[in-house]
Amino acid sequence: MPNSHLDDLILAEYASSSLGEAQSVFVASHLTLCPDCRRVNQGFEKIGGLFIHHENDSPIEDGCFYKILDNIESSRESKELKKQDDILAELKEIPKPIRDKLPESLGSIKWKKLGKNISFIELECNQPKTSMKLMKLSAGTHIPVHSHGGKEYTMVLSGGFSDQYGRYERGDVAIRDVLEIHEPVVDEDSECVCFVVTEAPLKIKGFIGFIISKILG
Amino acid sequence: MTRVKDRNTQTALSLSSNRGSDDNALVHVQLISNIANSRDKDSFAKLFDFYGPKIKSFALKLGAEKSIADDILQETMVAIWRHAHLYNKSKGSLSTWVYTIARNKRYDILRRSNRPEPDPLDPSFQGRQATPDEEVEKLREENMLRNAINNLPVEQAKIVRMSFYEGKTHQNLSEELNLPLGTVKSRLRLAIKKIREEVQEAVDA
Structure with missing residues (x-):
């Protein structure tokens, strides 16, 4: 079970669907792995349920109910679930909200290399100025000291890393705000796969950092 | 009820x-x-x-x-x-x-x-069996939440409704209520704290 959890405010934003696409994928992925945060989320949904139960009535168009009945009778339910067997072994450990953002043809997924220690897969994201990535970091990798133009959301999927704020393993989340500088270091004994959402480009110190931030944006 | x-x-x-x-x-x-x-x-x-x-x-x-x-x-x-x-x-x-x-x-x-x-149904889904106490608590939770929300000060109840139910972003709330973003967040945090405390009191009662 994760030890590092989501804050109440972001869970409340997710429960009411006011988060952007990438942040929603991030929260839904943590909820997949964290029964404690799911419990809080359910509580927030119950608040929504109380409000809709006591909501004022808006007028309904004549014939609306019969249109709904027509819809029920004329359309068939779509079967949208992919067969679980189709999921590559490596991806089984990745929560479905992230998998749903991978290309349709899973066989075509290729990790892009960035030097010898870092590789990544860019995920489909329709939210302006925001990116979603899967990142794979070799054991012992040091990410250069960096801050952020916007928030950076990181969740560990396998392995672990540490920074000056704590240590993170599968399911743990680290959310860094603008100007929060940190220097993550991957555990020495295994590689680390993370899901990372960035609201704006990283700001990594030095010339090498400049090149990395241009690529990782 | x-x-x-x-x-x-x-x-x-x-x-x-x-x-x-x-x-x-x-x-x-x-x-x-x-x-x-x-x-x-x-x-x-x-x-x-x-x-x-x-x-x-x-x-x-x-x-x-x-x-x-x-x-x-x-x-x-x-x-x-x-x-x-x-x-x-x-x-x-x-x-x-x-x-x-x-x-x-x-x-x-x-x-x-x-x-x-x-x-x-996701293979990576981490389940956990609720304890019998948690199951009972779940059933009582909506009544406890209803009382907690009704006991909030008007300004907190309003912001909870706009955020938790209507789905307005913190930025929308800041503009609509003419409040700094920080005040919106602190007011929401305070409301959540009060709701949680009241629910906990009801559980302990």
């Missing part, structure tokens, strides 16, 4: 209510069960009469056009019909279930993509 302490007091949840809404919750559970077990259209019509106008109001909250709100209403009702068998009363009231469906349909239609959600 626990009732709100004083019906004559204006509170966040009783203020806008124009029906004796608590008693019909039990009737609604029977109606959804009729739909699940015998595809009963009369029961569906009764649920539509209660929830349809409320779902429409909810759908209009974020400034959606009427035609879009009608789409959200129709898709929500179709999903209620199709998935009636998935409603589990031990997890919460029918209103909570209806709210989550309407919220998801609103997200899907306004953003033209499916709302990301944890899926219990």
Whole structure:
């Protein structure tokens, strides 16, 4: 079970669907792995349920109910679930909200290399100025000291890393705000796969950092 | 069913209510069960009469056009019909279930993509069996939450409604209420803290 959890405010934003696409994928992925945060989320949904139960009535168009009945009778339910067997072994450990953002043809997924220690897969994201990535970091990798133009959301999927704020393993989340500088270091004994959402480009110190931030944006 | 302490007091949840809404919750559970077990259209019509106008109001909250709100209403009702068998009363009231469906349909239609959600059938889903105490607590939770929200100061109840229910972003709230973003967040945090404390007190009582 994760030890590092989501804050109440972001869970409340997710429960009411006011988060952007990438942040929603991030929260839904943590909820997949964290029964404690799911419990809080359910509580927030119950608040929504109380409000809709006591909501004022808006007028309904004549014939609306019969249109709904027509819809029920004329359309068939779509079967949208992919067969679980189709999921590559490596991806089984990745929560479905992230998998749903991978290309349709899973066989075509290729990790892009960035030097010898870092590789990544860019995920489909329709939210302006925001990116979603899967990142794979070799054991012992040091990410250069960096801050952020916007928030950076990181969740560990396998392995672990540490920074000056704590240590993170599968399911743990680290959310860094603008100007929060940190220097993550991957555990020495295994590689680390993370899901990372960035609201704006990283700001990594030095010339090498400049090149990395241009690529990782 | 626990009732709100004083019906004559204006509170966040009783203020806008124009029906004796608590008693019909039990009737609604029977109606959804009729739909699940015998595809009963009369029961569906009764649920539509209660929830349809409320779902429409909810759908209009974020400034959606009427035609879009009608789409959200129709898709929500179709999903209620199709998935009636998935409603589990031990997890919460029918209103909570209806709210989550309407919220998801609103997200899907306004953003033209499916709302990301944890899926219990996902191989990576980390389950946990609730203890018997937790199960009992879950059933009481909505009554405790109702009392906690009704006991919030007016300004906190308003911001909770706009954020938790209407789906307004913190930035929207800041602009609409003419408050700094930091004040919006601190007011929400304070409201959550009060709700949590009151629910905990009720659990301990």
